[in-house]
Amino acid sequence: MAATADVQRQVSSEEWRLRVDLAACYRVIAMYGWDDLVFTHISARVPGPDEHFLINPYGWLFEEITASSLVKVNLAGDIVLATDNVVNPAGFIIHSAIHAARHDVTCVLHTHSKAGVAVSAQKNGLLPISQVSLFPYATLAYHDYEGVALNDDEKPRLVADLGSNNALILRNHGLLTTGVTIADAFLMMYVLETACQTQILAQSGGCELIQVSPAIVAVIQVQAEKVTRGLGGALVWPGLLRKLDRRDPSFRD
Secondary structure (H helix, E strand, O other), X not given: OHHHHHHHHHOOHHHHHHHHHHHHHHHHHHHOOOOOOOOOEEEEEOOOOOOEEEEOOOOOOHHHOOOOOOEEEEOOOOEOOOOOOOOOHHHHHHHHHHHHXXXXXXEEEEEOOXXXXXXXXXXXXXXXXXXXXXHHHOOEEEEOOOOOOOOHHHHHHHHHHHOOOOEEEEOOOXXXXXXXXXXXXXXXXXXXXXXXHHHHHHHHOOOOOOOOOHHHHOOHHHHHHHHOOOOHHHHOHHHHHXXXXXXXXXXXX
């Protein structure tokens, strides 16, 4: 608790709330089984003009992440709040590229789930074959595999491929989503991951798949606004926090 209090005293109330939500997002990803030991990452832009963002301490399991353990870095990769922790270099490349280019984005979420990687390896990518697939499909882009993301020169290609979309399939690699809020990025990942799982299950049946009409895909974002009452991820996020508090509230530390 001493470490928690120490970090909380050093940051703004807005940053502390962001830290709690980001730690919660790590715990929820672990709860759903979409984590990959310590090898994926979620980041969130810190409010203010300094271009800082928060990311996980490398080597920590997602189920261990707490608000105070998150590492604050700048776009150059410098740690800007003293900590004994370090960050994943590949995670820094991916997240710093998007945070530098997309100022409309607060959260960037990246996973290596089995279903996500399986779909990322398919030439045709995500197919519009289920209702849940339509929500990410309408704002989906692709980025070709260039090896482990360790080179700065990949950043402009990653950013260009993402464009103004909120979902990205990293071919032969995994899934990535963005959001104006952490809750929005999570909800986009939830529907993208569910769509990938559904696609793998449907393909396992060995039958011809029925694709949804492009005319329906074209209006799905408007329908999504209606079904979430304009709240986006905020519709589901409070319930997820309540669930985490019942299971293990230590993410708030």
